[in-house]
Amino acid sequence: xKLNIIFDIGNVLIKWDPNxxxxxxxxxxxxxxxxxxxxxxxxxxxxxxxxxxxxNNVIQKMIDKFPHYHEPISLWHTKWLEMIxxxxxxxxxxxxxxxxxxxxxxxxxNWSAETFMEHIRHQYSFFDYFKDIVxxxxxxxxxxxxxxxxxxxxxxxxxxxxxxxxxxxxxxxxPAQKLGMDVIKxxxxxxxxxxxxxxxVILI
Numbered sequence: 172x173k174l175n176i177i178f179d180i181g182n183v184l185i186k187w188d189p190n191x192x193x194x195x196x197x198x199x200x201x202x203x204x205x206x207x208x209x210x211x212x213x214x215x216x217x218x219x220x221x222x223x224x225x226x227n228n229v230i231q232k233m234i235d236k237f238p239h240y241h242e243p244i245s246l247w248h249t250k251w252l253e254m255i256x257x258x259x260x261x262x263x264x265x266x267x268x269x270x271x272x273x274x275x276x277x278x279x280x281n282w283s284a285e286t287f288m289e290h291i292r293h294q295y296s297f298f299d300y301f302k303d304i305v306x307x308x309x310x311x312x313x314x315x316x317x318x319x320x321x322x323x324x325x326x327x328x329x330x331x332x333x334x335x336x337x338x339x340x341x342x343x344x345x346p347a348q349k350l351g352m353d354v355i356k357x358x359x360x361x362x363x364x365x366x367x368x369x370x371x372v373i374l375i
Contacts, residue, residue: 173275174372175329177347178301179338180280183357184263185295186256189213192246211237213247221281223311226251252290261360263297265367270300272373277303279323279336284308303327314338317346324350335370337363 181187190204197203208214211233219229226248233244270276278301282291287306292298305323307313314320324331331351338344339357347354355366 173273173333174370175275175277175327175334176269176372177277177279177323177334177336177352178266179336179340179343179357180278180282182259182339183337184259184266184278184297185291186259187254188256189247189254191256192250192253193243196243196246207240207243211240211244213244217247218281218313220283220286221307222313223284223308226283226285251286255291258295258297259360262357262363263295265360265364266297266300269372274372276301277305277323277327277329279305279314279319279338281307281313314340314343315346317349320346320350320352335372 178184193204193207197207213233216229216233220226230244230248233247234241237244266276278298280287284306285308287308298304303323303326305319305326307319310319310322312319312322320336323329324334331347334347334352335355336344336347336352337355337357338347341356344354344356353370355363357363
């Protein structure tokens with residue numbers, strides 16, 4: 172039976188970095204950027220967006236709570252596309268390689284359905300390689316909640332022990348392991364290629 176390989180998307184296949192926007196807004200002042208992130212806990216709020224809450228609703232609630240940060244909070248929505256700096260080409264090359272070998276490919280990502288479907292899905296042709304894409308924003312549950320992993324397995328009739336899960340966030344790996352999947356913590360395309368080679372996944 173072929174190994175099923177499950178990819179995270181953000182910072183595995185597509186580069187996402189809010190610092191690109193806030194470094195410009197705060198004129199490169201790292202302390203101000205850090206203060207903004209810490210005081211607002213904006214990455215935690217972003218989990219609500221990933222879990223399916225409309226972006227505008229979350230942004231407005233943040234502005235209501237932190238009115239002195241009205242402008243930079245708004246940038247999380249208005250400048251969101253500038254936080255995406257494109258595909259991670261080395262990872263996409265591996266993905267294409269696996270697809271050419273008819274390896275069953277799946278994606279499991281914490282991502283707003285709103286932003287993914289509007290801006291991302293049709294921008295990158297490699298999404299067509301996936302047999303299924305499970306998005307937290309659609310399922311209303313985010314990694315590392317084990318339910319979202321189970322959704323992918325059950326919907327595609329996969330056995331966990333025949334799956335390899337790749338994610339850059341170490342917190343997202345234990346639930347996959349608990350279900351019986353092999354896992355790789357993504358660090359770079361070169362490291363990923365080596366990890367796959369070590370597992371006897373042949374790359375042309």
